[in-house]
Amino acid sequence: MPLRLLLILGALSAFGPLAIDFYLPAFPAMAHAFASDVEHVQLSLAVYFVGLAIGQLIYGPLADRFGRRPPLLVGVLLFALASLACALATSLEWLIVARFVQALGGCAGMVVTRAVVRDLCDPIASAKVFSQLMLVMGIAPILAPLAGGLLLGSLGWQSIFVCLALFAALCLLAVALWLPETLSREAAPAPLRGALGEYRRLLGDRPFIGHALTGGLSIAGMFAYIAGSPFVFIELYGVAPAHYGWLFGSNAAGFILAAQVNAWLVARHGPGHWLRRLVWFYLGCGLALLSLAMAQPPALWPLLLPLFGCIASLGVLLPNATACAMAGQGRHAGSASALLGSLQFAIAASAAALVGALHDGTAWPMAAVICGCGVLATLASRLTYRVERRARPS
Template sequence: MTSTSPSAVSDGFSLKVLAILSTLMAFASISTDLYLPALPAMASALNADAGSVELTISGYLIGFSLGQLLWGPVGDRHGRRLPIAIGLLLFILGSVGCALSTSAGMMIAWRAVQAVGACASVVLARAMVRDLYVGHRAARMLSTLMTVMAIAPLVGPSLGGLILQLASWRAIFWTLVGVGLATLAALYGLPETLPVERRNPQPLWRALGRYAELLRQRRLLGYAGAGGFFYAAMYAYIAGTPFAYISYHHLSPQRYGLLFAIGIVGLMITNQVNARLVERYGSDRLMRAGSAGAALAGLWLALAAWTDWGGLSGLVVPLFLLVSATGFIVANSIAGALASFPTQAGSVSALIGSIQYGSGILGSALVGFYADGTPWPMACVIASCGLGSLLCALLLVPASAAPRGLPVASNR
């Protein structure tokens, strides 16, 4: 298939391409949100404790974080479509392994394989956006894509709860096999956005060494830190809420799915607000505002969890505010980093994603390691990470700063 140049599509994605890119970017949430209501049932079936089953999320994040460091340079060298196709095949293989697992250890290992495949879709879909857009337009497009892809976590837990009610938790992973196969078929309708003349001819080992140079850029660390700490908070939320809601507050898996979906509605709204405001106020300012909101929501949550103030509502309300902050933090942190290094979109997207999801490993693992049957470990991790996100946004991304010696892309 012939490559699509930025000029040919910069004034609007076709609905077909928008749908495919949204699906690719949604693989991170599809792979986890669908099976969240089944975590307690999995723990029982695999004869594992809650902490061990929560580590299946951490295992996924390990594969997702490290895999991006490979797929980014591969995508810069060989284009976007072929690596995505290979990643989807790995995702399908990992999903089959999860469905056939007989222990928590097997599940953790196959989740890592699943993640290495899934992350190719996510990191290279973001790079494709940067192939076509820069600056505020990239932030706006990422917000639009994230709004569309939020349908996955919006319906994922509810759908997972329904599958669990009709079949078993293993059927959830067979469903993911079907999703992978359908997406692989749809990939044929996605144009290549990186022409041969714009690809990076450097050997892979040299491209991987470029990460060390990127990590010396203070502004890049600011974007990565703001998003990374926030991802740690979000994955603490993902790992902790099934047990906080279902086990501690005795909700059904279906009601848990409904509460999870309400948070995603907030995320969708703030993504659209961000898309409308980003040209007026700038992506950095909105990222700082979102980080401040996440920090305040985390402190509120910690107080409620420590005192049991408000019961279930004392958890739901600040967690809703936390999830809603996604719309102001994630798209703007990614767009800011990509705009600063336009010739290395794949590698920068991979590095940012690896740091963000690597932080998610820490967030979800801490909740699992310190699980005590109450919401307190989750709340404590979220509050700490919210403050970390705010400090990175305020201290490492000064308003007029730019990476020294490296170009900053201008808006079209």
């Protein structure tokens, strides 16, 4: 894939992480500005998650009917305008509504990026490209809060959303100038009235659903880690808030490294081969993490090694599960990408909520949810492999 196209797709993939992580340091300042508290400001994050889950289901059929470019251009423009609305918000209610609209625009990049990769690449090449795009998912959570903190200290919280709007404007220009239409026009466009039928077909596609669940349950472990690690690291084991970023960053570095190694591995055995094997490694690390958490060690370091293994293995599991799920979807790749993203995001958000619901003042809830995700992901992977093996001609 040409470098320029890869850079555009990487930028489009960054909408989600940037809009989530960029403004996290500004929560206290925003709470003060709106005469509220941090807990209520967090609603603007929750509503963004809801918008992502809903919006992806809308863009999928649009991308299959009208092509990849038109829905993407509309979505990026909507994200830019909603980001400006967030910067101009005079009340928390205004901000929450603007964040929901921002999510509806931002998820266009997530859906269309996967569809474009599927249009242009076979499963092995797709896995390589998705592995390269994992750089964005790994780097953005490290750099976004740092950049947000710098902007907050110098220009105020509104500047964060102005920067998101400028970023979206640059992406809009890049898409308009350099992103070609990748949907083949050889076949008739998919009618919008068939969208629900297409989603029903995909839900009945057992290999697709199996790979989607494997990836979704795997990434749910990361969401459980994101939800639980601030308490475990800072409050339970006394890690200084300034040092938390270094621990978080080291796990993200493992994720990035594994993703780049995966781009080399899939050329030898294909994404399905490594997906089936690395899911067992993820499960083993999850079991080790749960065992150690139940022992309640007096120091944090025993938990760090299996936790690092869990997060790093996602650099292999996520791109390969995506490539396997998208394989064979053809001109319905937009709908497949949308359902894939919505399923994975719904599972991951549920895992993060479960960590909070199980909170008992120990590391056990985080470890238990991560381990449970590993068990279910391994089961989904094994069942999917059996379905695919039975479907092969003898």
